[in-house]
Amino acid sequence: MTSFEVKAIGRVESPLTDLASAPRQADEGAPEAWLAFEPDMLEGLRSIRPGDQVIVITWLDRARRDLLSLHPRGDTSRKQEGVFSTRSPHRPNPIGLHRVEVTAVEGRRVRVRSLEALDGTPILDLKPVLSEEISER
Amino acid sequence: MTSFEVKAIGRVESPLTDLASAPRQADEGAPEAWLAFEPDMLEGLRSIRPGDQVIVITWLDRARRDLLSLHPRGDTSRKQEGVFSTRSPHRPNPIGLHRVEVTAVEGRRVRVRSLEALDGTPILDLKPVLSEEISER
Numbered sequence: 266m267t268s269f270e271v272k273a274i275g276r277v278e279s280p281l282t283d284l285a286s287a288p289r290q291a292d293e294g295a296p297e298a299w300l301a302f303e304p305d306m307l308e309g310l311r312s313i314r315p316g317d318q319v320i321v322i323t324w325l326d327r328a329r330r331d332l333l334s335l336h337p338r339g340d341t342s343r344k345q346e347g348v349f350s351t352r353s354p355h356r357p358n359p360i361g362l363h364r365v366e367v368t369a370v371e372g373r374r375v376r377v378r379s380l381e382a383l384d385g386t387p388i389l390d391l392k393p394v395l396s397e398e399i400s401e402r
Numbered sequence: 403m404t405s406f407e408v409k410a411i412g413r414v415e416s417p418l419t420d421l422a423s424a425p426r427q428a429d430e431g432a433p434e435a436w437l438a439f440e441p442d443m444l445e446g447l448r449s450i451r452p453g454d455q456v457i458v459i460t461w462l463d464r465a466r467r468d469l470l471s472l473h474p475r476g477d478t479s480r481k482q483e484g485v486f487s488t489r490s491p492h493r494p495n496p497i498g499l500h501r502v503e504v505t506a507v508e509g510r511r512v513r514v515r516s517l518e519a520l521d522g523t524p525i526l527d528l529k530p531v532l533s534e535e536i537s538e539r
Contacts, residue, residue: 266409266410266411266440267409267410267524268407268408268409268410269407269408269409269410269461269463269524270405270406270407270408271405271406271407271408271495271497272403272404272405272406272494272495273403273404273405273406274403274494274495290532303403306470306486306494308470308471308484309470309471309484309485309486309493309494310484310486311471311483311484312483312484312486312487313484313486313487317487319486320499322495322497322499324406326406333443333445333446334445334446334448346448346449347445347446347447347448347449347450348446349443349446349447349449349450349456349527349528349529350449350450350454350530351529351530352529352530352532356446356527357409357411357443357446357527358408358409358411358459358526358527360408360459360497360526360527362457362459362499362529387404387406389495389497390486390493390494390495390497391486392486392488392489392499393487393488393489395427395489
């Protein structure tokens with residue numbers, strides 16, 4: 266397979282350090298976290314403001330890449346599904362998508378609400394939410 | 403910076419072959435397309451059904467990675483913004499997110515509605531849309 270190189274443009278700083286106790290989704294009690302970007306990414310952040318709805322794209326560096334089927338949410342009472350029908354971190358390219366609200370910006374550090382990613386998780390990208398992707402909540 | 407290797411798990415097959423004429427977003431006249439997955443990804447696709455709302459994650463292989471500010475939508479009458487406040491393909495990690503509906507599944511080929519990615523674009527991941535991400539449209 267063709268491959269490409271992605272780079273960590275920053276890291277998540279979060280009180281979540283333990284995979285077992287981390288919430289599986291942001292609406293399941295995830296805490297506020299900081300997105301700490303690399304110094305040379307500052308220019309790309311210059312239009313980010315508190316209140317922005319953004320999608321954080323992460324590299325789930327503690328995930329397995331060799332699973333193609335699994336029990337959703339690790340619940341063995343549920344039948345196995347193909348990984349592309351689940352949001353499991355375990356997948357061939359362990360890319361995480363996290364929709365969050367920006368609550369503060371301090372230089373190259375961006376504070377966000379309800380992020381379920383673990384402390385130290387590499388950040389690959391940050392994108393604004395488009396209007397047609399806006400949540401009903 | 404730390405880097406990671408992502409692999410192309412498939413390719414987009416689309417009538418869109420020309421960057422200049424491609425729509426910038428899916429709601430701007432994007433055509434149906436096929437997601438043609440690698441043979442060894444078949445097991446991961448087994449729960450995908452027509453009607454599924456999914457997020458296709460692509461590698462925008464024709465993008466520039468050295469831009470941190472730009473005019474949104476290439477419109478020089480608009481002031482430059484940091485790339486992380488835009489959905490421009492040009493960004494340090496040129497990862498594309500495309501929300502689409504599955505219209506057909508034929509083995510390891512998945513047909514989707516309204517995809518603005520160019521023919522040949524590498525696919526990195528496929529995820530179901532979560533209920534809180536459901537569009538208002």
